[in-house]
Amino acid sequence: MLCTFLAAVSLLNTADTSIRGAFPLLVTPWTFEARLDVPILVKEAAFADRCGANGIIWPTAVEVADLAEEGEYETGLDALAELATTPGFKARLTATCPGKTSADALKCVRTVNSLMDRHGVKMAILARPPDDAQSQAEIEAHYRALAAIAKGPVIIQTYNGKSPQPDVSLLVALAKEYPDIYGWVKEESPGKDVNKRIAELVAAKPTIHAVFSGWGLKAWLYQRRVLGTEGMITQRAGYSDILARLWRLSEDDIADPAIDETYSRLLLAYNLGDTFSGSDDEMRGPHLYVLMKRGVFTNTYTRVRNADKSPGAKKWRVNEYEFAPGEKEEIDRRLAYIIGTTPLKIGLYADKGCRGAGAAWWARIIDGSPDAELTLLNGEDLRNGGLEGLDLFVNPGGAGGPQTAAMGEEGMAAVRKYVANGGKYLGTCCGFSNLLNEQPSFAKRNTMVPFARIPGGPRGGFTGAVRFTEAGRAILGVEDKDYFIRYHNGPVVYQTEPVPPCSNVVVMATMNGELSERGPVTDPMFGTPAVIGCDYAKGRMILFNCHPEVRANTRPLICASIRALTGVDFRLPPVASPMGRERVGFVASEMTKDVQKAFLELVHDPTVFVVPVTKDDLLAGQGEVFDRLVEK
Secondary structure, three states: OOOOHHHHOOHHHHHHHHOOEEEEEOOOOEOOOOOEOHHHHHHHHHHHHHOOOOEEEEOOHHHHHHHHHOOHHHHHHHHHHHHHOOOOOOOEEEEEOOOOOHHHHHHHHHHHHHHHHHHOOOEEEEEOOOOOOOOHHHHHHHHHHHHHHOOOOEEEEOOOOOOOOOOHHHHHHHHHHOOOOOOEEEEOOOOOHHHHHHHHHHHOOOOOOEEEEOHHHOOHHHHHHHHOOOEEEEOOHHHHHHHHHHHHHHHHOOOOHHHHHHHHHHHHHHHHHHHHHOOOOOOOOHHHHHHHHOOOOOOOEEEEEOOOOOOOOOOEEEEEOOOOOOHHHHHHHHHHHHOOOOOEEEEEEOOOOEOHHHHHHHHHHHHHOOOEEEEEEOHHHHHOOOOOOOOEEEEOOEOHHHHHHHHHHHHHHHHHHHHHOOOEEEEEOHHHHOOOOOOOOOOOOOOOOOEEEOOOOOOOEEEEEEEEOHHHHHHHOOOOOEEEEEEEOOOOEEEOOOOOOEEEEEEEEEEEEEEOOOOOOOOOOOOOEEEEEEEEOOEEEEEEOOEOOOOHHHOHHHHHHHHHHHOOOOOOOOOOOOOOOEEEEEEOOOOOHHHHHHHHHHHHOOOEEEEEOOHHHHHOOHHHHOOEEEEO
16 A cells, blocks of 8 residues: 655665565466466456465566566566555565576566666565576675665575575675665575574574575474564465465464464365375466466466477467366365365444444344354453454444443553554444544544544435445455445545554545435535545554445445455355245344344344344335334
């Protein structure tokens, strides 16, 4: 995301802290014509970013020469650099710059420099020793020549299978002499030496900034937990959400058993290579199908040089991956298990002020999802540590004054602390307005975002057209179209002065010009923010001024938002059928913790089909469709 308040902070310090974590290496996609599929490459990078990857790397070292020969090396990186300028894109773009000779590698570096200048983006470089280097002196000479022209930090990859590995003493010396350029190392020397070298490099901190695990992460758990590596580099972009989750879990609590379980699932994915391609080092093969299943790739092509050298024969052709009998079914079964990692722990605020059908729908959606565990939290729970250990906190709609009053000053402070320490917050309607940068007479605000209400009376309820911005589409992966979302007196806002530690504020969607029930939007509502995203210290927030949870056709926006915040796929509950069930309307003036529990008891009753409704719905005659009403 674009950061406004970091202008006074050095770019070097930003780079120092950003180059660590999960850095998946993108899998290169090809067209049927054996050309680089640039739109799919960009789509893959956006996927990894939405999954929460800290960085993305492209291409693999063995592909660089062929890509450069066809002019595709610069074309691909140019498209990725353009993507990196999109507000909301967070992953650090990293270009691989290898070469048979030092001159070859430095040519790649100059290409990266020109792209950084062209697009105004910060990039990093992954650079292994030149293939023809035969001594430590030749390796040192190359890295000194690279430092003389590099415009960004360089991650040194220690192994290329051809030249010697740079000595640890050389890596430390380079980091000491060029602290802005070196100090990041992808250590994957062969054999047992790798762990010894990692320990020596970690011991050299802070001269060494961060050590990345390589080897396809097959030794990551030990290297992270025991040796202290601070990053992961592997060509496993199809599992970017798993990589990001592993990194987050290890940051929070290195002893968390969820790390072992999640890592075991990743190794199960690697085993697809053993099972169907003869090696767990296989980076393409069955994993191309995984990228197709995840909505990223459209084929399983791999480009190779054409063995046919006859006149008129094409230089390149593609091989399409051939599936073994039952292979797709096996991959499907494994993928369903692999990405269904430990359910998200989601807390839903449920106290006085949580009102309307939206609050009940939130409980039903989270409780019924196979990817989540619901915890209902009232103000007392917030004050007594109830937010600890949650992956996400959801604040539903209602009435702001009663909500924050029930939280109390200690509860509001607990919310701020939770998010600042890395927590994720998703708010709808009142869950947005509670955080505004204002203190009106009718409600206490838990000020966390630089927005305030535009003066005006209650606007009532209607279905509004919301259009996502380019940044919003990149963050959520949604279409460029109107989304008709239920609105009911949500905050109509303008941006104010900054509210530290809130940063990287992005308007993800605005109120558009047409409404399905009320006609054209009139000022001041037209064009105002409908959805925003931001960071808050170490945490992230997405806030809607409307209710995507209420209608089935807008609930996918909830899935996209949860994925953007947590990096984990979130599936909606299965659609229940009313056939043969008693139809029950559930009406409540306050969706407190006890009332939500009563509602969920009805949801779990197989003889009942329950729908949350409001008193306005009943006045409109909707109560007639139910066999009975339950009022709380």
